[in-house]
Amino acid sequence: MTTKILLAGFGGQGILFAGKQLAKTAMYSDLQVSWLPSYGPEMRGGAANCSVIISEEEIGSPIVTAPDVLIALNLPSFDKFEPAIVPGGLLIADSTLIAKESTRTDIRICRIPATGLASENGLDGFANVIILGQLLKQTGIFEYQKFLDLMIGGIPAAKAALIEKNKRALEIGYNYEA
Amino acid sequence: MGQKVLMKGNEAIAEAAIKNGCLHFFGYPITPQTEISEYMAKRMPKVGGLCLQAESEVAAINMVMGAAASGTRVMTSSSSPGISLKSEGISYIVGCDLPCVIVNVQRGGPGLGGIQPSQADYYQATKANGHGDLHLFVVAPASVQEMASLTGLAFDVADKYRTPAMILADGALGQMMEPVDFAVEEKTDLPEKTWAANGHGGKRNKNIINSLFMDPNDLENSIKARFARYAEIEANETRWEELMVDDADIVIVAYGITSRICKTAINAARAKGIKVGLIRPITLWPFPKAPLAKAAETAKHFLVCELNMGQMVDDVKVAIDCARPVSFYGRTGGVMPSAEEVLAEIEKIAGGLAK
Numbered sequence: 001m002t003t004k005i006l007l008a009g010f011g012g013q014g015i016l017f018a019g020k021q022l023a024k025t026a027m028y029s030d031l032q033v034s035w036l037p038s039y040g041p042e043m044r045g046g047a048a049n050c051s052v053i054i055s056e057e058e059i060g061s062p063i064v065t066a067p068d069v070l071i072a073l074n075l076p077s078f079d080k081f082e083p084a085i086v087p088g089g090l091l092i093a094d095s096t097l098i099a100k101e102s103t104r105t106d107i108r109i110c111r112i113p114a115t116g117l118a119s120e121n122g123l124d125g126f127a128n129v130i131i132l133g134q135l136l137k138q139t140g141i142f143e144y145q146k147f148l149d150l151m152i153g154g155i156p157a158a159k160a161a162l163i164e165k166n167k168r169a170l171e172i173g174y175n176y177e178a
Numbered sequence: 179m180g181q182k183v184l185m186k187g188n189e190a191i192a193e194a195a196i197k198n199g200c201l202h203f204f205g206y207p208i209t210p211q212t213e214i215s216e217y218m219a220k221r222m223p224k225v226g227g228l229c230l231q232a233e234s235e236v237a238a239i240n241m242v243m244g245a246a247a248s249g250t251r252v253m254t255s256s257s258s259p260g261i262s263l264k265s266e267g268i269s270y271i272v273g274c275d276l277p278c279v280i281v282n283v284q285r286g287g288p289g290l291g292g293i294q295p296s297q298a299d300y301y302q303a304t305k306a307n308g309h310g311d312l313h314l315f316v317v318a319p320a321s322v323q324e325m326a327s328l329t330g331l332a333f334d335v336a337d338k339y340r341t342p343a344m345i346l347a348d349g350a351l352g353q354m355m356e357p358v359d360f361a362v363e364e365k366t367d368l369p370e371k372t373w374a375a376n377g378h379g380g381k382r383n384k385n386i387i388n389s390l391f392m393d394p395n396d397l398e399n400s401i402k403a404r405f406a407r408y409a410e411i412e413a414n415e416t417r418w419e420e421l422m423v424d425d426a427d428i429v430i431v432a433y434g435i436t437s438r439i440c441k442t443a444i445n446a447a448r449a450k451g452i453k454v455g456l457i458r459p460i461t462l463w464p465f466p467k468a469p470l471a472k473a474a475e476t477a478k479h480f481l482v483c484e485l486n487m488g489q490m491v492d493d494v495k496v497a498i499d500c501a502r503p504v505s506f507y508g509r510t511g512g513v514m515p516s517a518e519e520v521l522a523e524i525e526k527i528a529g530g531l532a533k
Binding site: 036059 | 182184209210350353356357435438440441445517
């Protein structure tokens with residue numbers, strides 16, 4: 001079983017962080033995993049994306065060209081990668097930022113207003129975690145509590161204030177009925 | 179097995195260097211390898227070592243020469259244009275028979291090129307990383323785990339044979355994260371560095387480290403002695419991986435990140451009934467000629483895949499004595515081929531063989 005996940009959006013939306021949480025949980029679940037970021041000027045506002053492959057077997061190419069799961073956090077990423085999702089795959093789109101709807105009938109489509117939910121709840125900057133919550137619900141790829149514990153475990157003591165915000169964001173994302 | 183950690187390839191090299199006793203790092207920032215310097219700057223002071231950002235790549239490699247002459251384990255890292263700047267110093271280090279580790283996290287070239295992954299420095303690394311009769315021991319990791327384990331090997335081979343060793347990686351391996359296990363491997367017995375210029379307190383004759391010989395006979399003798407060590411490296415330290423070569427009609431030869439893409443393509447091709455295998459050189463110098471020559475006894479076609487315009491092709495042709503056709507597929511300039519592209523190339527060759 002291999003799951004190829006592509007996370008894409010603007011630099012600064014926490015794409016790489018979100019991918020890293022998935023990679024970390026996979027590692028602690030004794031699965032093989034690779035995390036490959038786009039790097040360079042993208043990190044400062046351009047298009048950023050991140051390939052995460054989670055597998056029970058050795059991972060060959062770490063590049064995701066045909067994702068099983070696409071997380072799209074802006075319109076350019078949606079336009080670029082939505083056609084590449086494998087039939088039967090899953091699209092999770094931030095509907096606050098992507099007004100356009102997918103016309104594909106051979107994939108599962110999940111629209112969640114992650115950026116809107118974040119600002120309504122005083123969680124600006126946590127749309128990525130809200131999306132992760134919805135990803136956990138849609139795929140069941142990891143156990144909720146295990147994922148949460150590992151994410152929070154990575155927060156340094158100096159930034160303890162972030163623990164509660166991450167918890168709430170993940171919960172809001174998980175509980176949202178798309 | 180120790181505890182696995184999730185790390186970038188660049189960080190894995192830096193941590194492995196420290197775990198293998200590297201106490202000196204001299205570098206200069208350049209994408210996509212700057213995390214090595216960054217990691218060293220954070221960690222070296224904590225282990226009693228030194229990380230210094232030099233004023234240029236040229237300065238950094240000359241600091242490496244000085245540190246290596248004192249017998250300490252020392253490393254520098256850069257990416258393609260920076261390695262070109264270091265090549266004069268590398269040649270001097272070879273001429274002085276000094277061990278050190280040089281990391282090249284390749285990006286596109288020539289010139290400043292780009293910042294995306296490339297393997298276009300294969301010729302430079304394996305044929306001419308500086309002037310004169312010389313080789314470096316060159317390893318090509320293909321995973322973050324190997325970024326760590328081959329760093330340890332590079333230090334050991336460098337010390338054992340008194341030669342600079344190069345880790346030839348690329349931007350993708352440098353930037354990607356995978357689980358890595360730093361469990362310390364069994365250490366080989368390494369000779370004492372009796373040649374080091376590290377102070378003698380009047381108790382022994384002074385050691386002189388030098389690459390200048392005015393008498394051509396002396397120079398020739400020193401080169402011949404070095405090439406005798408190169409022969410030992412070829413005999414003892416050549417490494418490669420084989421995958422489904424025994425029954426393969428087509429053998430792909432690929433190293434580093436490209437070998438990963440090829441593995442995915444090979445599995446897809448096998449599922450379609452095409453008999454294809456892989457020989458992955460882990461050392462690029464010495465080049466694994468023997469397994470290639472053996473594969474040529476049964477395989478019908480060799481396909482070389484690289485992120486360049488086909489630099490390893492000649493080495494494969496020489497290894498198999500041109501006994502089979504050798505073709506090439508690759509992308510360059512920072513473009514990475516997809517596994518589907520490689521699969522299409524395999525199918526094209528398989529179609530030709532069937533005729």
